[in-house]
Amino acid sequence: MSAHTKVVINKLPTGVPGLDQILGGGLPEFSFNIIAGTPGCGKTTLAHQIAFANATAERPALYFTILGEPALKMLRYQQQFEFYDEVKMGSAIRFVNLSEQVLKGDWNVVLDAIVKEVEDTNPAIVVVDSFRSLARKFNSASGEMDLQGMVQRLAMHLTTWQATTFLLGEYSDAELSGDAVFTVADGIITLHQSVNRNSMVRKLQVLKCRGQETLPGMHIFRITNNGLHAFPRMLGRNPDQNQKRSGKRLSMGIAELDEMMAGGAPEGDSIMISGATGTGKSILSTHFIAEGLRQGESAVVAVFEERPAEYEARAATFGFDFKTPQENNKLEILYLRPLDLTVDEALHDIMKAVQRTGAKRLVIDSLQGFERALAPDFREEFEESLYRMFISLTGVGVTILSTLMVEESFTRAPATNYSVSFLTDDIIRLRYVEIDGKMRKILNITKMRGGEHSKEIRQYDITTTGLDLSTTSFPGLLTGVPVRSGGAFTNGSS
Amino acid sequence: MNSATPELRELALRLLANGGNAGEAVSFATAAEFCARLSAVLSKLAGPAGSLTLLSRALVLAGQKAQCLTIVQLKSDGQLHGFEERTSEKEQHEWNEASIVLVAQLLGLLHAFIGQRLTVQLVEEAWPMPPEKTQDDSNEHKQ
Numbered sequence: 048m049s050a051h052t053k054v055v056i057n058k059l060p061t062g063v064p065g066l067d068q069i070l071g072g073g074l075p076e077f078s079f080n081i082i083a084g085t086p087g088c089g090k091t092t093l094a095h096q097i098a099f100a101n102a103t104a105e106r107p108a109l110y111f112t113i114l115g116e117p118a119l120k121m122l123r124y125q126q127q128f129e130f131y132d133e134v135k136m137g138s139a140i141r142f143v144n145l146s147e148q149v150l151k152g153d154w155n156v157v158l159d160a161i162v163k164e165v166e167d168t169n170p171a172i173v174v175v176d177s178f179r180s181l182a183r184k185f186n187s188a189s190g191e192m193d194l195q196g197m198v199q200r201l202a203m204h205l206t207t208w209q210a211t212t213f214l215l216g217e218y219s220d221a222e223l224s225g226d227a228v229f230t231v232a233d234g235i236i237t238l239h240q241s242v243n244r245n246s247m248v249r250k251l252q253v254l255k256c257r258g259q260e261t262l263p264g265m266h267i268f269r270i271t272n273n274g275l276h277a278f279p280r281m282l283g284r285n286p287d288q289n290q291k292r293s294g295k296r297l298s299m300g301i302a303e304l305d306e307m308m309a310g311g312a313p314e315g316d317s318i319m320i321s322g323a324t325g326t327g328k329s330i331l332s333t334h335f336i337a338e339g340l341r342q343g344e345s346a347v348v349a350v351f352e353e354r355p356a357e358y359e360a361r362a363a364t365f366g367f368d369f370k371t372p373q374e375n376n377k378l379e380i381l382y383l384r385p386l387d388l389t390v391d392e393a394l395h396d397i398m399k400a401v402q403r404t405g406a407k408r409l410v411i412d413s414l415q416g417f418e419r420a421l422a423p424d425f426r427e428e429f430e431e432s433l434y435r436m437f438i439s440l441t442g443v444g445v446t447i448l449s450t451l452m453v454e455e456s457f458t459r460a461p462a463t464n465y466s467v468s469f470l471t472d473d474i475i476r477l478r479y480v481e482i483d484g485k486m487r488k489i490l491n492i493t494k495m496r497g498g499e500h501s502k503e504i505r506q507y508d509i510t511t512t513g514l515d516l517s518t519t520s521f522p523g524l525l526t527g528v529p530v531r532s533g534g535a536f537t538n539g540s541s
Numbered sequence: 542m543n544s545a546t547p548e549l550r551e552l553a554l555r556l557l558a559n560g561g562n563a564g565e566a567v568s569f570a571t572a573a574e575f576c577a578r579l580s581a582v583l584s585k586l587a588g589p590a591g592s593l594t595l596l597s598r599a600l601v602l603a604g605q606k607a608q609c610l611t612i613v614q615l616k617s618d619g620q621l622h623g624f625e626e627r628t629s630e631k632e633q634h635e636w637n638e639a640s641i642v643l644v645a646q647l648l649g650l651l652h653a654f655i656g657q658r659l660t661v662q663l664v665e666e667a668w669p670m671p672p673e674k675t676q677d678d679s680n681e682h683k684q
Binding site: 119 | 587659
């Protein structure tokens with residue numbers, strides 16, 4: 048049989064931003080699915096979003112309620128969500144309560160009621176909420192084999208009638224492997240809530256999805272007024288990834304620094320500016336953004352420690368106009384919610400901003416601020432998450448500059464607090480030293496993956512126009528015995 | 542707690558007038574019939590128990606406004622029992638008022654739980670809807 052004659056399984060949209068991507072394109076049409084999770088984790092809201100996204104008057108969604116949340120109460124709450132379209136109620140979305148049939152204690156009565164409604168209405172979507180209460184009732188009465196048989200009959204009937212079905216249930220992780228219903232299901236989506244200290248994080252997982260490749264692992268989701276919003280773990284994958292490196296060098300906005308970097312930062316690199324507090328990390332990042340804007344590029348700045356207005360005002364004190372480019376959609380300064388943030392949410396917001404502006408330059412100021420904004424759950428895996436984020440963004444040609452505060456003393460000056468060798472391509476290090484009895488600032492390029500760079504240590508000042516790299520160099524600074532060499536800067540790459 | 546707004550009271554009046562015999566005053570039997578039919582339609586959405594509970598609540602709320610309703614009982618089949626057709630003009634007036642209050646309370650509760658649009662859909666399924674009130678009707682009413 049040739050490939051052209053294979054059955055094509057259509058994929059239905061979930062109506063949940065991000066979830067279609069996790070599912071590998073959407074929900075397989077006519078599939079029989081389980082949505083499992085503990086109470087309050089969002090099963091009903093997810094089912095409603097799927098129903099509203101797919102139901103039409105011709106192919107409605109049939110929503111069977113059993114013994115769980117009373118339908119009147121459920122509808123009252125669900126109406127608060129933005130996706131709730133009251134025009135669809137009654138025509139495209141139809142609720143049917145089966146509590147009376149369930150209380151009769153005969154599975155065939157329930158099945159007959161479902162079958163009759165399905166045959167009468169020709170639904171595209173069927174939801175049974177909650178199937179767990181139904182299964183529990185009949186499992187105890189009839190035994191597991193009978194339950195599996197019942198589920199198979201239900202699945203066969205609904206699939207034959209070309210309905211995509213969702214059974215909702217309060218299943219714990221431990222129950223997922225043992226229940227007969229999971230064997231029959233084509234797809235299983237589990238929703239979780241995890242509490243760490245005072246923060247709560249929602250995660251979902253596609254445990255099973257026959258016939259298509261899904262994004263594995265746990266994915267973050269939030270429930271807002273718009274319903275569920277999932278943030279796929281990018282795993283460094285991106286549809287537009289694998290763009291070839293241009294080989295172009297981007298100016299950092301400071302001529303002397305560009306010289307030290309053999310022409311600037313390679314486009315698509317991840318650059319880290321590390322240094323103690325007050326060394327000018329943010330100012331250097333401001334130079335980087337301002338230079339991009341000057342050359343007609345767009346840019347995004349993600350700030351965690353100050354508000355966008357403050358960032359803009361501080362740039363203005365050094366003579367950089369960040370207001371006009373924001374008005375012209377060339378620059379976005381993102382203030383990411385500093386409470387229980389997840390890396391994937393941040394990545395989502397940043398990626399959207401990059402797409403909106405067509406940004407080629409991104410500043411993250413600072414990595415500590417970013418880490419502190421994360422829910423405790425995610426701090427443990429911060430480095431791994433950063434890696435995924437950097438791979439995703441640089442993969443689409445964005446050059447990232449991150450600032451990182453490091454604590455240092457006169458005897459100890461670590462380059463960073465993180466295991467950065469796999470995170471960054473280039474590291475620029477700023478630090479304090481004592482020269483002539485005064486506190487001075489020095490800069491050096493610690494690493495450039497892209498090739499040669501100056502090994503020199505340069506003194507610099509922070510002036511009204513930003514960072515001013517002195518022409519004076521001091522060999523022996525790190526030995527604690529600096530020697531003034533004077534004269535003009537010479538490329539020290541050799 | 543009163544869930545029946547003046548607008549819902551006006552709708553209740555028009556529904557009952559529309560469902561009864563033309564020219565006759567609103568009767569409680571008509572109101573009881575309306576409640577039973579709406580309850581049956583609601584059962585599909587909320588289950589018989591949910592439907593019955595809502596009607597029971599409406600009866601209690603309406604009883605606070607219309608004392609004569611305290612003798613009315615709600616049976617498990619959604620039917621209202623215990624009321625009698627009254628002959629005196631005063632009693633007739635009381636039961637007319639009770640009819641409107643009960644239906645308005647039931648509509649008000651539905652409105653609070655499932656919203657206006659779905660409430661109207663259920664009512665349409667259960668009972669002939671009165672024609673939309675026109676400007677002329679309003680002027681006539683004022684005169």
